[in-house]
Amino acid sequence: MGAGHPPVHRGGAVVRAVVLSRFGGPEELRVGEVDRPEPGPGQVLLRVRAAGVNPFDAKVRSGAMEAAFTTPLPAVLGSEVAGVVEEVGPGVTGTSVGDEVFGWADSGSYAERAVATTVARKPGGLPWERAAALPVAVETTDRVFGLLGVRPGETLLVHGAAGGVGSIAVQLGVRAGLRVIGTAGPGNQEHVAALGATPTTYGEGLVDRVRALAPDGVDAVFDVAGKGALPASIELRGGTDRIVTIADDAAAELGVVFTGGPPQRSPERLAEVADLAAKGELVITVAGTFPLVDAAEAHRALAGGHGPGKLVLVV
């Protein structure tokens, strides 16, 4: 997942893409030409308008994921896409040329064209970059809420509430009837409060701050950030039950559930959440947009601690 078609030239049409030719820093992301992907059975070919930039992409870029799975190089990164359907492959129903859609790219989305199987119709009023910021956050939140078994009226603690995933998780939690306490840096407290959570800062003293906000305890913990908050979470919960992390490597050692998938990709659910956003009932925060040629800059921003929400490439 996340790294797409190897840009081997077959002599046909080519498109511009951000090509990773060797693992390393952001500077390894260079614009080049790759074969235009062909839509296979069940796939649509998209003229890409926006591509979500995920920390996962940076982990693949650096080579850190090679121990878990290999990415053949050269590769095109990017799993989130929004764009216009340019061709439909065999067996595609319900999606036509010219439709504006968003979802998960099967080939890398850091490119002018990408193929995709799981896409939803983009509401007309939803900007491209916001649509491209949604798929990973929605799928991950739903998967984790399912694992946590959260119920209306419960208190959920979210670590990393201001980021690409956290900003959506907070709002879906509030909509599900949860009281959400969200941790974020000092500069993002207002952002987290505006999303409907009770904000607090992470770091030393976290247990005491959360206890002061939730004297009856927290019912569940969603660790989005993966920055060492599991011991504090265990202390707050009195054990490892109902704590899930998506990013902390210490999970296994501490006996905490780590989920990395399998992804449960639902176009219907994506459409539902996008409609909420189009109606102004859910906020999709874009931390910054970058043109395709500045993909390396986007990855530097990702590493440097960007503003609240998601970074997106616009094509």
Ligand SMILES: NC(=O)c1ccc[n+]([C@@H]2O[C@H](COP(=O)([O-])OP(=O)(O)OC[C@H]3O[C@@H](n4cnc5c(N)ncnc54)[C@H](OP(=O)(O)O)[C@@H]3O)[C@@H](O)[C@H]2O)c1
């Ligand atoms: N396993 C999966 O299925 C899955 C799926 C999606 C994402 N992920 C992973 O989840 C992580 C977050 O993804 P994302 O897209 O939300 O990233 P992101 O947009 O970069 O957000 C990360 C957030 O972490 C916060 N943070 C930094 N240091 C922290 C600390 N010590 N304690 C608490 N929060 C801290 C930052 O908050 P401030 O800016 O307020 O400091 C930032 O908002 C990444 O590692 C990503 O790879 C995993």
